[in-house]
Amino acid sequence: MKVFNVKALLMGIMILLAAGPAAGKKLQIVTTTTDLKAIAEAVGGAYVSVNSISSGRQDPHFIDAKPSYMLKLRKADLFIRIGLELEQGWERLILEGSRNRSILLGSRGHLDASAGIRRLEVPTGAVDRSMGDVHPLGNPHYWLDPYNARIIAGTIARRLGELDPEHEAQYARSAASFSRQVDIAMFGSALQEGEDAEGLWQRRPGGNLVPGIEAQSDAGEARGWQAQMAPFRGVKVVTYHRSWSYFLERFGLVAAGELESKPGISPSPGHLKNLIETMRAQQVPIIIVASFKGDKAPNLVAAKTGATVVKVPYSVGGNDQAGDYIAMMDQLVTRISTALTRSSL
Amino acid sequence: MNVHAARSLIIAVLFTGYLPAQGIAVQPRYVDISLSGLFSSGWSSAAAGELLALQGGAHDPNKRGFTVQNVELSLMGAVDPFLRGEAHLIFQIDAQGESIFELEEAFLTTQTLPFGLQVRAGTYFTEFGRLNPQHPHSWSYVDQPVINTRMFGGDGLRGPGVRVAWLSPLPWYAELFLGLQNANGETAVSFLNSPEEDRFLGRPLVDRELESMADLLRSVRWLNSLSLGEETTVNLGLSALWGPNRTGEEGKTAIYGGDLYLKWQPLANDQGWPFVALQGELMHRNYLAAAHSSELFIGIQETLTDMGGYLQVQWGLKRGWVAGVRYESATGSGKDDGDPLRDQRTRVGGNLTYYPSEFSKVRLQLNLDRARFFEQGKAWGLWLQYEFLLGRHAGHKF
Numbered sequence: 001m002k003v004f005n006v007k008a009l010l011m012g013i014m015i016l017l018a019a020g021p022a023a024g025k026k027l028q029i030v031t032t033t034t035d036l037k038a039i040a041e042a043v044g045g046a047y048v049s050v051n052s053i054s055s056g057r058q059d060p061h062f063i064d065a066k067p068s069y070m071l072k073l074r075k076a077d078l079f080i081r082i083g084l085e086l087e088q089g090w091e092r093l094i095l096e097g098s099r100n101r102s103i104l105l106g107s108r109g110h111l112d113a114s115a116g117i118r119r120l121e122v123p124t125g126a127v128d129r130s131m132g133d134v135h136p137l138g139n140p141h142y143w144l145d146p147y148n149a150r151i152i153a154g155t156i157a158r159r160l161g162e163l164d165p166e167h168e169a170q171y172a173r174s175a176a177s178f179s180r181q182v183d184i185a186m187f188g189s190a191l192q193e194g195e196d197a198e199g200l201w202q203r204r205p206g207g208n209l210v211p212g213i214e215a216q217s218d219a220g221e222a223r224g225w226q227a228q229m230a231p232f233r234g235v236k237v238v239t240y241h242r243s244w245s246y247f248l249e250r251f252g253l254v255a256a257g258e259l260e261s262k263p264g265i266s267p268s269p270g271h272l273k274n275l276i277e278t279m280r281a282q283q284v285p286i287i288i289v290a291s292f293k294g295d296k297a298p299n300l301v302a303a304k305t306g307a308t309v310v311k312v313p314y315s316v317g318g319n320d321q322a323g324d325y326i327a328m329m330d331q332l333v334t335r336i337s338t339a340l341t342r343s344s345l
Numbered sequence: 346m347n348v349h350a351a352r353s354l355i356i357a358v359l360f361t362g363y364l365p366a367q368g369i370a371v372q373p374r375y376v377d378i379s380l381s382g383l384f385s386s387g388w389s390s391a392a393a394g395e396l397l398a399l400q401g402g403a404h405d406p407n408k409r410g411f412t413v414q415n416v417e418l419s420l421m422g423a424v425d426p427f428l429r430g431e432a433h434l435i436f437q438i439d440a441q442g443e444s445i446f447e448l449e450e451a452f453l454t455t456q457t458l459p460f461g462l463q464v465r466a467g468t469y470f471t472e473f474g475r476l477n478p479q480h481p482h483s484w485s486y487v488d489q490p491v492i493n494t495r496m497f498g499g500d501g502l503r504g505p506g507v508r509v510a511w512l513s514p515l516p517w518y519a520e521l522f523l524g525l526q527n528a529n530g531e532t533a534v535s536f537l538n539s540p541e542e543d544r545f546l547g548r549p550l551v552d553r554e555l556e557s558m559a560d561l562l563r564s565v566r567w568l569n570s571l572s573l574g575e576e577t578t579v580n581l582g583l584s585a586l587w588g589p590n591r592t593g594e595e596g597k598t599a600i601y602g603g604d605l606y607l608k609w610q611p612l613a614n615d616q617g618w619p620f621v622a623l624q625g626e627l628m629h630r631n632y633l634a635a636a637h638s639s640e641l642f643i644g645i646q647e648t649l650t651d652m653g654g655y656l657q658v659q660w661g662l663k664r665g666w667v668a669g670v671r672y673e674s675a676t677g678s679g680k681d682d683g684d685p686l687r688d689q690r691t692r693v694g695g696n697l698t699y700y701p702s703e704f705s706k707v708r709l710q711l712n713l714d715r716a717r718f719f720e721q722g723k724a725w726g727l728w729l730q731y732e733f734l735l736g737r738h739a740g741h742k743f
Contacts, residue, residue, distance in 0.1 A: 055575060055612050057612040057613045058612045058613060058614060059614070059615075059616065061616070062614070062616050062617045064578075064608070064610070064617075064743050065740055065741075065742065065743050066570070066572070066578050066743050067518035067520075067570035067578070067580070067743060068518060068570065068572045068578065070512070070518065071517075071518050074461075074512070088740075089740045090740050092739070092740070093739075093740050093742065096429075096454075096456065096463075097512075098512075099458075099461045099462070099463060099512045101456070101457045101458075101459070104426075104456060104457070105423075106426065129702075129704060132702075133702075133703075264616070264702065264703070265701075265702060266664055266665055291613065292612075292613040292614065292615065293615055294615045294663075294664065
């Protein structure tokens, strides 16, 4: 008599290992940024538990590959990154260090949230480092356009559905619900119930607003981000790093330059001198700076030009008020539109 | 397109993934290539003969005037879904002006083993302490610590072998490394090789064959990492090495070490600045010299012990700028016979580094040495180091 059926035991172990998350167990998600975490939580709801590597108060380009991040990833079912090489300095180290096979690049547990995003500033010619830290796949700061948050939500919902087919429909519904919240935040309460906002989003900056939404300009709290920013279309602004291209394009603001002489290169005195002249000539009213950037260069330029420095969260958790994606975008729109309203330039 | 042009295009596509007609639409990442060039110039109060003993690291600035410290070509990438490959080739011009080529490392690393396991095989730096596995361009000083030179020679301890790493399921980061490597070769100092051809620590050397596992270099390292809040991380490591030495059939060496790395960096940092990083290592070597009797030397079996360490603090003042200070001490047992690899030595160094970008740096360092093997007993050196980095270079381990 066979006391021990080795084959059956091995099969059992294989099945247990392959089964993935057991029924009732939450999918463990680790995202590189808090924006992805906020969206993944909105989509995954009660079926997921989400951790972010970066805190929202730090620059996701420059993160040390700390062993504690590898521990976070050890049991993850899904890793979500911004992509477009934003995390290239540290992603591989923490993925490899985690020893978690199911989230390596190319596996189902590895998701690049940039899929489906219309990329800005994709270089058309050859790129080299004399140009500074140019991202050859395009500008990676796409989460700062609220339309892209809707795309990210859809991308995450589809992958969650693949990993956890039992709740596929719920993920799709949550993504749609999140998108609707973004639509309402963007276009305000004038958005009719059941009205598809897709057409409104497709009216690219520079085009006229839909009359119903434009009329909200004096409607107080019910106004959406679109209406709040509408008076400033075409206004020129300066930013610290080229992180704001998606936000500027969405709201029709125009970049007059950056404090950095080239992407990722510290502001040089010569460059700042030229920038100050440009800003004076073009009467640039504000300098947009992410909350983790130094104050010295922005304050110097502001003092010479009369422009206002607007320090804003650049990710969810970037300040105490930016608790979720919509609150973060609210902060951005409110602080920038307020500064533009108050500016005497 | 002639043959040369076709070959150039094929090379361009293979190595960079760049297709001229299609811009950068195609970006295969078959291999990441990078080249780091590390150079220095400076002056020491010690003359040429003493300076090579004073700056004993093979990548240290080691002559008055200019030194090509390390030009390193690195290739790395995914081999297939299961393995990664990595190779580092070194080009150098030594103090005598001779060109040197070295295969520094070439190894494969598994990606998909279960249970937190990872295997590395090929030729690679031994996991001992913090500094030994690091490449010169990532050091915080222009030279390697005195204790590393004494224990592992100018190039650091490395060689062909296999290493298993296991990330334990403990609630903090705890990783165990177990390794087996050849104990011979010019980079196995303290074991079956020595900086001098026929003598080491005054003892004549004999040839030994590989007859059992005990004739290989065995290594173990236990690395722990703890987060002290969101802004501070501390790594604590314990390492040990055992292997044969060439003083005779009974000759064997054991080296033990402890290392510490603590880094504080606020969450709201500007491209990594500001920060404070404290790093220190202590090492102890028991070198069991076999009894020897010949025309050259008569000696009983004895254990020569050596120990030493360093402690350094790097302070990232503001974006681009780092100031540092390092204290080192090393000593050996027995009578002091003025051996530059064993006698009492202390060195204090301070430096200031400026990083124009992630891919370049300039560093000015002052060293003050006290060593008995010197005629004057002390020496100073002032070194200016400069570096460039081309291509896609992998991020550094924390």
